[in-house]
Amino acid sequence: MTSDRKRILLNDLALHLMPDAIAPDDQRVTVAGNSLVRMTLAELALPEARMIWTDFRHSASLAALQAALRAEGGLDRLVLAADGEEGEQAFSVMCAVLSLLPVLHRRSGGRIELICTAGGxxxxxxxxxxxIGPRLARDGVAVTLAILEPRKDHAAA
Structure with missing residues (x-):
């Protein structure tokens, strides 16, 4: 039954950095972001996923994302990524976590997974x-941070 499926939100960079981070068959997937290329690739890779265009740098955009997620019944898992060389992205991820906490299911073992490439x-x-980890752990929410080496995507010559 669809309502029994776990709800996961990931930003477009998380899907780009860790494409195997989700198993869409047992989850209702939402991808949020504002990169035209990554959002288009997400649509192609996950045709059943809901795409929500979101600028994580703007509080109004985060509020709209929170409202959309609340209307769908909240989240079980939040997966957000940032480029470790971009302080603004890291700050945006922290703001997103704090903005989306109210829609994260806590009693059923909610999870927050942060992914960051190495950098300043x-x-x-x-x-x-x-x-935030200890306080959220008391509420039944696990928080993890994975630090990845930067990807070296090679352009075709």
Missing amino acids: AVASLVAFVER
Whole structure:
């Protein structure tokens, strides 16, 4: 039954960095982002997923995303990624986590998975997870941070 499926939200960069991070057969997937290329690729890779165009840098856009997720019944899993060389992206991910906490299911073992490529902004994400992790763990929400080596995508010559 569709309502029994776990609800997962990931940003377009998370899907790009870790395409195998989800199993869409047992989850209702929503992809949020504002990269035309990554959102188009997400639509092709996950035709059953809901796409929500979101600019994670703007509070109004995050509020609209939260409202859409609340209308769907909330979230079980939140997967967000940032480029570790981009402080603004790391800050946007932290703001998104705080903005989306109200729609995260806590009693059923909600999860927040943060992904960051190596870089100067990693320290702020590490400190953020260290601050919010214990409090969220008491509420039944697991928070993890994976730090990846930067991808070296090679353009065709």
